[in-house]
Amino acid sequence: MNVFISRSKHAIVLALGAMILAVIGGGGGGVAGEAYALVATGESSSIITARRDALKELTATALITADIRMEIEAADSVAQIQNIATKAIDTFLAGQEFDGNAAFKMLEKVCVIGSRTSGSDGMRKQQELLLDTFEKLGAEVDMQLFSARHPIDGSAVPMANMIIQWHPDRAKRVMICAHYDTRPYPDNDPDPKKRKALFVGANDGASGVGLLVELGRFMKDLEGDVGVDFVLFDGEELVFESQRDPFFLGSEHFAREVAAGALEQRYEAAVLLDMVADKELQLYQEINSCRYANDLVQEVWGVARRLGIRQFYSRRRHEVRDDHLPLNEIARIPAIDIIDFDYPRPSSGRTTYWHTTKDVPQNCSAVSLARVGTVMLEWLRQRVGN
Numbered sequence: 001m002n003v004f005i006s007r008s009k010h011a012i013v014l015a016l017g018a019m020i021l022a023v024i025g026g027g028g029g030g031v032a033g034e035a036y037a038l039v040a041t042g043e044s045s046s047i048i049t050a051r052r053d054a055l056k057e058l059t060a061t062a063l064i065t066a067d068i069r070m071e072i073e074a075a076d077s078v079a080q081i082q083n084i085a086t087k088a089i090d091t092f093l094a095g096q097e098f099d100g101n102a103a104f105k106m107l108e109k110v111c112v113i114g115s116r117t118s119g120s121d122g123m124r125k126q127q128e129l130l131l132d133t134f135e136k137l138g139a140e141v142d143m144q145l146f147s148a149r150h151p152i153d154g155s156a157v158p159m160a161n162m163i164i165q166w167h168p169d170r171a172k173r174v175m176i177c178a179h180y181d182t183r184p185y186p187d188n189d190p191d192p193k194k195r196k197a198l199f200v201g202a203n204d205g206a207s208g209v210g211l212l213v214e215l216g217r218f219m220k221d222l223e224g225d226v227g228v229d230f231v232l233f234d235g236e237e238l239v240f241e242s243q244r245d246p247f248f249l250g251s252e253h254f255a256r257e258v259a260a261g262a263l264e265q266r267y268e269a270a271v272l273l274d275m276v277a278d279k280e281l282q283l284y285q286e287i288n289s290c291r292y293a294n295d296l297v298q299e300v301w302g303v304a305r306r307l308g309i310r311q312f313y314s315r316r317r318h319e320v321r322d323d324h325l326p327l328n329e330i331a332r333i334p335a336i337d338i339i340d341f342d343y344p345r346p347s348s349g350r351t352t353y354w355h356t357t358k359d360v361p362q363n364c365s366a367v368s369l370a371r372v373g374t375v376m377l378e379w380l381r382q383r384v385g386n
């Protein structure tokens, strides 16, 4: 996606506010870990490191409680500390209907393929994997093929949006979508030497895929008169240079087909998922989503509020250009973007992992996928059952 520079001042003010809050609140595992290290003299450095890492992990995923913190501080071996952290995460995940671990495993599996840039071998491998996976779950999968011009050499790049249909007989439909291609390079990496390195897009690419595969397990049994399509867009960012190359090739093609009446299905709403696995999940109401489809934004954030999922913040932040724009502007489908553009939480001295070599599974979390997946499952149940 692309961010409007025009609002950058506003974004900086908000980022500063978040930094101040982080300092006042003493939040962030790093702060807690360092404070502990000062009083824990005499302990081995491996225990201090393990304690700091455990507190950091549980703080990032918002699973830390006063009791767990005390337990970790009282523990006197690395294994014991790690067990406490693992147990807290496993207990949370086991209590969820949506299997965050399974979604995360799919995220990892897709990242193991390597780059999934449009037209690449990696993209073909991913398509085979997903076609097989969704068909086994009972979906009807349509590959919407088209071709795009390569931004550098002008050659034809074969493209495919995957339209994954559940209960295709139902006339009224809603859509959950994500892009499944990855940016060619981590060109935003702070280290210039790494800007031509491998970009695996764990959050920016694989997170939507992992979440949708897991959500697919619930789809066949979803009773009601509304059908659901998952749409995976190709060519969201076959972008080598942000100022020059076009974004959203797949969603634009899809939207034009809808506008031309080439598809049978009629969509009442679309929810786009982008960067939804950040370990430090923060989902604000994105400004373009509010502009085009505010009712839908309020509907989804309302579901999260009722479920007590506090990582969906009921405040506007970030104006993002993403695949939801062609859906709104060309296809006239009310479409919103659920996007965590703070990857990770902004605080002093930290830079974004977006479009860098740090967008890897280790910076993502099954807990975050479970939270977003739970909201999507509940939203679908409400929409489909009505």
Ligand SMILES: [Zn+2]
Residues within 6 Å of the ligand: 001, 183, 204, 237, 355
């Ligand atoms: Zn991107």
